[in-house]
Amino acid sequence: MDEIEVRELKPSEYKEWDMLVEKSQPGTLFHTSQWLEICRDVLLRDLRIYGCFRNGELVGGCPIFIKTFKGIMKIASSTCNMTDYCGPLIKDGSSPKASKRVQEIHEIFNALREFLCRQGFDSIHLTFSPGIEDIRPFTWNGWESSVRYTHHLNLKENVDSNLSRKIRRELKSAEEAGLKTRISNDPETYHRLLSLVYEKQKLEPPVPREFFERVFKLIQEKDVGYMFVSETPEGEAVAAHLNLYGKKCAITWSSALNPAFGRMGPNALLYYNEFLDLNSRNFDYMNVMAANISRFADFIMGFSPELVPYYTANLHSKKYSLLKTLYQITHEETTNTKQIF
Template identity: 75%
Template sequence: MDGIEVRELLPSEYKEWNLLVEKAQPGTLFHTSEWLEICRDVLSKDLRIYGCFRNGELVGGCPLFVKNIKGVLKVASSTCKMTSYSGPLIKESASSRASKRIQETHEILNPLREFFCKQGFDSIHLTFAPGFEDIRPFTWNGWDSAVHYTHYLSLKENIDGNLSGGRQMELKTATGAGLKTRVSNDPETYYRLLSLAYEKKNLEPPLPGGFYDRVFKLIQKKSAGYMFVSETPEGEAVAAHINLYGKKCAVIWTSALNPDFDRLGSNALLYYNEFLDLRSRNFEYMNLMAANIPVFVDFIMGFSPELIPYYSVTLESKKYSAAKTLYKTTHKETY
């Protein structure tokens, strides 16, 4: 087997990277150069996409956001705000044998890991997309690992038979209030709802409105998703979901709700009608994305989804670990 060369991709090679994302499982919109560039620009981050080549063919890779902290610490992460995962990808194996697929995975991930270890990062954190299960090339070599969760809601199930009593009551309330759902392409509607929700908590939204404007344009350009809203009979939007298309699923990426209408069941109505809509278009499941946030878990469990793990790995230098410990101690004393 010929060796793997790992190097940073040139912007002129991003088209080739996006073709890999389309073919790789589990390549997602979060892995595409267009998405990563939006995050780079809005968050003022240093983006680098590293490619793994075999005989000149791109067969894997990983995007990283790199940051220098006060010129002392160099840290890297495959994720950022509003991007839960965007870690390593590898080309799909053509083999039907599990042992061969594992071998090919390790033949790509091992050189990638070794390359990252030579880049002088004081901390590097990689979060693998759900469906990427074999992280052993990292854990066998001293990287720490963590498990995260998402929820998959099968679109082949009988949703009415799986609803909890609480969700059934919310749907009845929403119907009684005359709420309707529809597709919308107006990012201002979403950002208004998001701002209202954060104002209720005396907080600023996690990202500026310009971020969502650019995401909407990307979604429309690539036909990669849509926004679903709940409206009052008067046409006022009271809740919204932005959904991104995956290979077999739709990812419920983010939601926003006018807190003045949180007792009308508008969020439950969105999930229910999204289920029916996506099933009619032959998607296999919905990725509900909220399993790591305790306040959302009870609500989501009312739809009887399946709990799905995904993984992250981290490697820290002694200098970074010492700085992190000092930071925690200092802030604890200050508090």
């Protein structure tokens, strides 16, 4: 095959990138230039979209966020806050032969890997979206890998037959409390609920308020999702899910709950009614991104989801590894000192 050229895309080429995202089955909203620009602008990240070209045609690529740590290390990552996966993509192959497809994947990923290694990064972290299963061009060349998980709820199945006793009890509690659900597009409602979650834990939200405001604007302008809220009979919103549309699926991207109403079952009611709503609109499954934290995973297992893996690949320089080890030793000593005194 012809050689793969890798280079940074110009902003004028972002539309071509978005077309690749649309046509590539593992491509998600998180890969689109609109989403990446929200991350860049609000989180103040240096964004690069690297494209892989064959004979002038964009056949793959990867978005990268770059930051400098204390002025001495250059760190690259395909993800950032509130973006769980956004790694390399490849144009869907036209050949029915598995061997031909593997060859295409390896040629593009090898070219991308070699290009990234020439950029002088001290650390590179790539998170591949679900559906990309072959990351051997990275692991065969010294990159570390790990597996993460998400949950898929099959919308073609009967939801009632898959509910656990715990979820049934929560749905009964929601019914007895008179809770209802509806679609809403009010960012203020969501920010209020999210603030309550983090205030209880005495933590700051993972991203500024502007991030969610920009996401709401994107949802309204491009019709790429919706917010579902659970309300009391008096009309007070007590829980909310922000759902983003994917290919044949909806991604439950972010959720918020007023802790005072947690025992009334508003979260279970949201999932249940979302299931029915999305099923009526011919979506195939819900991608519930809650499988990597045990308490969230335990809850969503009550809906009998399928556990779906996705992968990361990481490469660190000797300088990065040394400084990381020193930091861990220092942090451990500081913690032990605090425990002693």
